[in-house]
Amino acid sequence: MDPFEDTLRRLRETFHAGHTRPAEFRAAQLRGLGHFLQDNKQLLHDALAQDLHKSAFESEVSEVAISQGEVTLALRNLRAWMKDEHVPKNLATQLDSAFIRKEPFGLVLIIAPWNYPINLTLVPLVGALAAGNCVVLKPSEISQGTEKVLAEVLPRYLDQSCFAVVLGGPEETGQLLKHKFDYIFFTGSPRVGKIVMTAAAKHLTPVTLELGGKNPCYVDDNCDPQIVANRVAWFRYFNAGQTCVAPDYLLCSPEMQERLLPALQSAITRFYGNDPQSSPNLGRIINQKQFQRLRALLGCGRVAIGGQSDECDRYIAPTVLVDVQETEPVMQEEIFGPILPIVNVRGVDEAIEFINRREKPLALYAFSNSSQVVRRILAQTSSGGFCGNDGFMHMTLASLPFGGVGASGIGRYHGKFSFDTFSHHRACLLRSPGMEKLNAIRYPPHSPRRLRVLLVAMEARGCSCTLL
Amino acid sequence: MEHEVQRVRQAFLSGRSRPLRFRLQQLEALRRMVQEREKDILAAIGSDLCKSEFNAYSQEVIAVLGEIDFMLENLPEWITAKPVKKNLLTMLDEAYLQPQPLGVVLIIGAWNYPFVLTIQPLIGAIAAGNAVIIKPSELSENTATILAKLLPQYLDQDLYIVINGGVEETTELLKQRFDHILYTGNTTVGKIVMEAAAKHLTPVTLELGGKSPCYIDKDCDLDIVCRRITWGKYMNCGQTCIAPDYILCEASLQNQIVQKIKETVKEFYGENVKESPDYERIINHRHFKRILSLLEGQKIAFGGETDEATRYIAPTVLTDVDPKTKVMQEEIFGPVLPIVPVKNVDEAINFINEREKPLALYVFSHNHKLIKRMIDETSSGGVTGNDVIMHFMLNSFPFGGVGSSGMGAYHGKHTFDTFSHQRPCLLKSLKREGANKLRYPPNSQSKVYWGKFFLLKRFNKEKLGLLLLTFLGIVAAVLVKAEYY
Numbered sequence: 001m002d003p004f005e006d007t008l009r010r011l012r013e014t015f016h017a018g019h020t021r022p023a024e025f026r027a028a029q030l031r032g033l034g035h036f037l038q039d040n041k042q043l044l045h046d047a048l049a050q051d052l053h054k055s056a057f058e059s060e061v062s063e064v065a066i067s068q069g070e071v072t073l074a075l076r077n078l079r080a081w082m083k084d085e086h087v088p089k090n091l092a093t094q095l096d097s098a099f100i101r102k103e104p105f106g107l108v109l110i111i112a113p114w115n116y117p118i119n120l121t122l123v124p125l126v127g128a129l130a131a132g133n134c135v136v137l138k139p140s141e142i143s144q145g146t147e148k149v150l151a152e153v154l155p156r157y158l159d160q161s162c163f164a165v166v167l168g169g170p171e172e173t174g175q176l177l178k179h180k181f182d183y184i185f186f187t188g189s190p191r192v193g194k195i196v197m198t199a200a201a202k203h204l205t206p207v208t209l210e211l212g213g214k215n216p217c218y219v220d221d222n223c224d225p226q227i228v229a230n231r232v233a234w235f236r237y238f239n240a241g242q243t244c245v246a247p248d249y250l251l252c253s254p255e256m257q258e259r260l261l262p263a264l265q266s267a268i269t270r271f272y273g274n275d276p277q278s279s280p281n282l283g284r285i286i287n288q289k290q291f292q293r294l295r296a297l298l299g300c301g302r303v304a305i306g307g308q309s310d311e312c313d314r315y316i317a318p319t320v321l322v323d324v325q326e327t328e329p330v331m332q333e334e335i336f337g338p339i340l341p342i343v344n345v346r347g348v349d350e351a352i353e354f355i356n357r358r359e360k361p362l363a364l365y366a367f368s369n370s371s372q373v374v375r376r377i378l379a380q381t382s383s384g385g386f387c388g389n390d391g392f393m394h395m396t397l398a399s400l401p402f403g404g405v406g407a408s409g410i411g412r413y414h415g416k417f418s419f420d421t422f423s424h425h426r427a428c429l430l431r432s433p434g435m436e437k438l439n440a441i442r443y444p445p446h447s448p449r450r451l452r453v454l455l456v457a458m459e460a461r462g463c464s465c466t467l468l
Numbered sequence: 469m470e471h472e473v474q475r476v477r478q479a480f481l482s483g484r485s486r487p488l489r490f491r492l493q494q495l496e497a498l499r500r501m502v503q504e505r506e507k508d509i510l511a512a513i514g515s516d517l518c519k520s521e522f523n524a525y526s527q528e529v530i531a532v533l534g535e536i537d538f539m540l541e542n543l544p545e546w547i548t549a550k551p552v553k554k555n556l557l558t559m560l561d562e563a564y565l566q567p568q569p570l571g572v573v574l575i576i577g578a579w580n581y582p583f584v585l586t587i588q589p590l591i592g593a594i595a596a597g598n599a600v601i602i603k604p605s606e607l608s609e610n611t612a613t614i615l616a617k618l619l620p621q622y623l624d625q626d627l628y629i630v631i632n633g634g635v636e637e638t639t640e641l642l643k644q645r646f647d648h649i650l651y652t653g654n655t656t657v658g659k660i661v662m663e664a665a666a667k668h669l670t671p672v673t674l675e676l677g678g679k680s681p682c683y684i685d686k687d688c689d690l691d692i693v694c695r696r697i698t699w700g701k702y703m704n705c706g707q708t709c710i711a712p713d714y715i716l717c718e719a720s721l722q723n724q725i726v727q728k729i730k731e732t733v734k735e736f737y738g739e740n741v742k743e744s745p746d747y748e749r750i751i752n753h754r755h756f757k758r759i760l761s762l763l764e765g766q767k768i769a770f771g772g773e774t775d776e777a778t779r780y781i782a783p784t785v786l787t788d789v790d791p792k793t794k795v796m797q798e799e800i801f802g803p804v805l806p807i808v809p810v811k812n813v814d815e816a817i818n819f820i821n822e823r824e825k826p827l828a829l830y831v832f833s834h835n836h837k838l839i840k841r842m843i844d845e846t847s848s849g850g851v852t853g854n855d856v857i858m859h860f861m862l863n864s865f866p867f868g869g870v871g872s873s874g875m876g877a878y879h880g881k882h883t884f885d886t887f888s889h890q891r892p893c894l895l896k897s898l899k900r901e902g903a904n905k906l907r908y909p910p911n912s913q914s915k916v917y918w919g920k921f922f923l924l925k926r927f928n929k930e931k932l933g934l935l936l937l938t939f940l941g942i943v944a945a946v947l948v949k950a951e952y953y
Contacts, residue, residue: 016821018845057911061919087864098862103847105870182871190669197666201659204676206875209669227901234908271909281909356481369898378893382568388895397563399552400892405570406647410671412890425877427850427865428843429858433834436692443699444736444746446522454526 004136004176007164008107011134014161015106020132023079025159029129030078032157033122034071037064040153044118047145051117053284058239063118066396070123073398073415074130081130081419084428092438097430102423104132105206106182111173111196113187114143114286115242115336120210121150124185127418133183134162138176141169142286174199181205183422187244189334190407197410208411208421210244211404212334213361217247218351218377220368221256228367229263232340233271235391237318240283241338242290245363245385245392248335249324250342251351257322257342264340265305268318277308277315285314285337294337300330301341348373352380360384360406363392384408472631473601473644477572479626480599486569488547492540494594494623498587499536501622502529508618512610513583517704518749518778527704528584531861535588538863538880539595546595546884549893556939557922562895567888569597571647576638576661578652578675579751580707580801582608585675586615589650590628592883598648599627603641605653606634607751646670648887652709654799655872673876673886675709676869677799678826682712682856683816683842684721685833693832693854694728697805698736700856702783705748706803707755710828710849712856713800714789716816719809722787726769729805733771733783741782742775750779750802759802762795766806791819813838817845825849825871830856849873902947 019025037044044064048054054063074081084099108128112121121139128135139150151165166176177184177199186196187210200207219228236247252260272279285291291314298307298319306319316338324331324341331341345351355364355377364383366374374388384404387394394400395414403412413421441450484490502509506529513524549564573593577586586604593600602619604612616630631641642649642664651661652675665672684693701712717725737744750756756779763772763784771784781803789796789806796806810816820829829848831839839853849869850859859865860879868877878886906918 021844055909055911056913057909057916057919060916061907065920087862089864090862093858093862096858098859098865100865101843101851103870193669194666197669198663201662201666204655204659204662204674204872204875211669223898227898230901230904230908234904273910279909281911367898371895374895378566378895382889383891385892386894388893389898390894390896393558393896394563394892394894397552397555397558397892397894399554400563400565400894401890402892405889405891407669410669424847424870425866426843426848426870427859427862427867428853429851429855429862429865430839430853431855431858433689433692433832433854436695439696439699442526443695445738445744446520446526446746448522451522451525454522454530 002175003172004166004179007166008136008179011136011162011164012107015104015134019159020104020134020162023082026130026132027075027078029158029163030071030075030126032159033126033129034068034075036154036157037068037071037122040149043149043153044146047149048118050145051114051143052239052242052286053282054239055281055283057281058283062239063116066119067122067126069398070126070415070418074126074419077416078130081416093429093431095432095435097428099428101426101428102131102419103426105422105424106133107136108133108183108185108422109136109138109176109181111138111184111186111188112140114140115239115244117143117146117150120187124187124413124418127413128183128185128422129158129163130419131422133422135164136176136181137163137165138168138173139165141167183207185413185421186210193409208403208413209409210402210411210413211362211407211409212244212336213359213404213408214248214331214334215245215361215363215365215383216351216355217250217365218348218355218367219250219252219256219260220348220366220370220373221253222369222373223367224369225256225259225263226266229260229267231367231390233264233267233318236340237268237271237282237338240285240316242283242286242336243392245395247340247363247365247391248361249331250340251345251354252342253346254344257344260342261304261320261322264320268305272318276306276317277310277313282318282338285316288314290337291316294335294339297330297335297337297339300324300328304342306338348376352377355381360404360408362404362408363387363394365391382406469631469637469640470644472629473572473641473646475626476599476601476629479624480569480571484624485594485599485627486597488544491543491595491597494628495536495539495543495591497622498591498594499533499540501618502532502536505618508614509583509611512614513608515610516579516582516608517707517751519704520745523704523746523748524583528581531584532587532591535591535863535880539591539884542881543595543884546881547597552892555922558894558896560900561897562893564893566891566893567596567884568891570887570889571598573598573600573887574641574646574649575600575602576649576651576653577602577604578709579605579607580704580709582611583615585652586611589878589883592878593650593887594628596884596887598887600629601641601646602628602630603638604630604632606632648672650876650878650886651675658874673868673878674874675867675878676827676872676874677709677801678824678869678873679713679796679799680710680826680828680830680848681816681820682715682830683813683820683832684715684717684725685813685831685835685838686718686721687834687838688832689834690721690724690728694725695732696855697832698729698732698783701805702733702736702747702803703857705750705781707748707751707801708857710857710860711801712805712830713826714796715805715807716810716819717807718812719788722769722807722809725807726785726787729783729785730770737783742778742780750781753779755801756781759800759804762798762800762802762804765793766795769807771803813841817842820846825869825873827869827873828852828856828859847871903943906946
């Protein structure tokens with residue numbers, strides 16, 4: 001018995017009936033989403049605290065407010081985004097109507113992760129709904145508190161004929177992926193990303209994959225170590241390091257390292273106090289499996305700061321590791337925890353070479369007083385996104401698309417980019433049924449003389465255009 | 469194979485393909501190649517598809533030259549960083565999108581328009597700064613050979629290479645890692661390409677096909693309609709991914725349509741179509757036999773003559789076609805035009821929606837509302853109303869499919885975008901650290917409020933002055949208090 005068959009059929013029927021197309025319907029869904037966030041703020045905060053020990057500040061700023069912002073942006077711009085986009089015409093089409101129609105794909109599947117379970121579930125949802133699709137949401141089973149709220153409370157705010165939440169682990173998700181969807185949006189690890197894309201290939205379903213990697217963070221000798229330490233520490237230990245765009249490891253000279261260590265310690269103490277475990281501002285690791293994985297990484301290199309852990313609490317102290325070898329596990333996998341290894345390099349060239357030897361990351365950071373150094377790193381590397389002299393602030397700007405490249409992902413979203421991701425851009429050319437004389441040149445029979453005329457016309461033209 | 473791909477990757481890593489000047493030079497060289505070796509190119513295409521020089525030139529070479537010129541003109545602008553709108557938090561920073569090359573791109577060409585469908589993507593890939601491996605279709609042998617011969621004579625030999633071969637070689641090639649794959653061909657192989665790409669998380673653009681429907685309304689000028697359809701259908705002997713595959717119309721129109729198409733065929737190709745230099749042939753015997761089998765049991769209104777030796781199939785129209793028969797089950801890709809009678813436009817729309825989303829959709833009518841309804845209530849890669857094929861010709865349109873007709877799009881700037889990574893960049897300064905104190909723990913309720921304020925407030929130029937003044941005043945007060953007390 002396929003548990004998803006009925007739900008998917010119901011959603012498809014709704015889509016074919018055209019219910020999700022009118023702007024008013026979509027706006028109502030978005031408003032519903034907005035109300036969900038407003039009415040259940042405390043419930044969401046509690047769920048996030050339960051899952052990740054997230055502080056009110058983090059819950060508000062990185063989950064609820066961001067989602068709310070996207071809802072508001074979509075509501076404000078919906079009609080503008082939906083409008084047919086007229087395109088420049090060439091000589092042959094001067095008298096025609098030429099526009100791009102934004103159409104929903106149909107049935108969209110969104111598979112969400114556990115680290116920002118509200119943000120990374122609802123922000124894609126905003127885009128999918130705004131674009132007029134029917135949506136199946138598969139929240140992460142690992143962030144159980146939030147999963148419950150999304151499964152039980154969210155559907156009450158949306159039209160359930162075009163929206164459904166399905167639950168389950170890897171096995172159920174595998175079963176779900178056997179079905180045909182018109183678009184799949186996945187946030188998670190590269191390993192599972194490959195599984196999703198392989199399943200999508202069987203139905204020729206287009207995908208957006210928001211994956212991850214090891215985000216390098218280069219710290220130049222020419223900078224103020226305390227300012228850099230403040231910024232790096234905040235972005236590293238936010239959500240206990242469980243952020244896809246967190247600075248994963250530091251690259252700097254041994255001299256810089258000496259100046260950074262006390263600065264990092266100072267920042268950590270200021271942020272989380274002398275006993276970080278008792279700070280309400282530090283998150284916890286999501287589950288035992290991740291905790292054990294991270295605890296093992298504490299054995300790499302040498303602990304310079306932190307290193308404490310508490311299994312019952314799934315607590316890992318904000319940690320900095322030094323004397324780390326490239327071959328050690330902490331430099332082989334995405335850390336996704338409150339551990340910051342420092343790798344020594346002798347200058348920008350070596351740093352760039354180190355970065356380019358590895359997979360393209362989701363984010364890349366460079367800190368320097370010299371704008372030249374920052375721009376050089378930017379120009380000679382590739383990554384999903386880049387921020388100079390700060391952490392993942394580039395994500396807060398909805399006018400910048402968010403996505404990976406290479407192993408860190410395919411596609412992008414946020415703001416209008418979400419709407420475009422979940423829309424098919426259909427080229428529409430409406431010609432006049434008259435003026436047939438103009439078409440005469442394209443019809444056979446073709447004479448050698450006509451070819452000569454055509455060749456001359458091609459040589460003579462200044463701009464590019466295809467006549468025939 | 470692995471060695472070849474490695475060589476190209478090393479060439480890319482050298483950074484040679486990135487400077488604007490280099491890209492422009494390569495594009496200019498490509499242009500020279502097309503102009504200087506025009507005869508060879510036209511001859512190759514001609515012998516693959518039995519195509520006249522005029523047709524080869526007007527269907528393939530023109531588009532290539534047009535695309536190169538378009539790139540040369542616009543590339544300097546396209547590769548520059550594009551600033552984006554900022555918010556309060558990033559007001560004093562630099563925020564922009566920087567296009568970057570992806571790396572090594574694989575272009576798998578098709579045999580029906582073997583030159584343009586391989587070179588047009590190549591143009592965009594070069595323009596975007598990538599290294600490119602081209603795998604022309606082995607079915608259009610002569611074009612594949614000429615490309616392998618000519619490209620190394622004009623382009624950088626390590627950055628842009630041609631690999632020829634059949635299924636075995638292509639399978640081997642697909643095991644390698646690329647940074648983007650653009651494939652033009654059929655749905656079955658499209659799935660294979662995407663599955664191979666999934667192993668490396670390689671993004672793909674799949675230009676596939678399907679059965680492109682053509683609805684003819686009662687309210688239209690049938691003379692003109694049939695001329696246009698005849699032109700688009702029998703061009704390249706029907707072997708066009710966006711050819712009108714089949715006609716939907718009310719039964720009463722069938723006879724007239726048949727008559728007018730018949731007349732137009734005579735006008736275009738003469739009494740003896742076989743002798744017209746403007747009429748092509750089927751690419752090979754396998755496809756010839758395949759198309760022949762579609763005629764079995766059908767009512768041939770006119771045409772139907774074939775000659776196996778020359779792989780000739782006459783322009784053919786079938787009437788009263790049963791949707792369950794073979795000719796309505798697969799993309800025809802040949803000069804056979806079935807007419808499926810429907811009661812009205814409602815039935816036509818249902819018919820279309822019951823099937824896979826096609827690459828193109830055509831609707832002929834004087835009634836603008838009807839055309840609008842067709843577009844609103846169906847989906848397809850693209851649409852041309854009151855004509856066929858033409859939306860392909862406008863390169864400000866993204867050209868691509870949806871659903872089983874494909875994913876992704878290209879042509880013009882869309883090719884450049886397809887083969888680029890548009891990297892979001894935010895450049896801040898190490899100064900003004902005081903302002904960041906708002907975000908650092910230990911957190912308080914007021915910090916939550918301010919965090920939301922900065923995140924959600926829009927950067928509104930009109931209110932800037934007043935807002936800025938107020939904001940600076942408050943921040944100054946907070947900072948003074950925080951820093952000195």
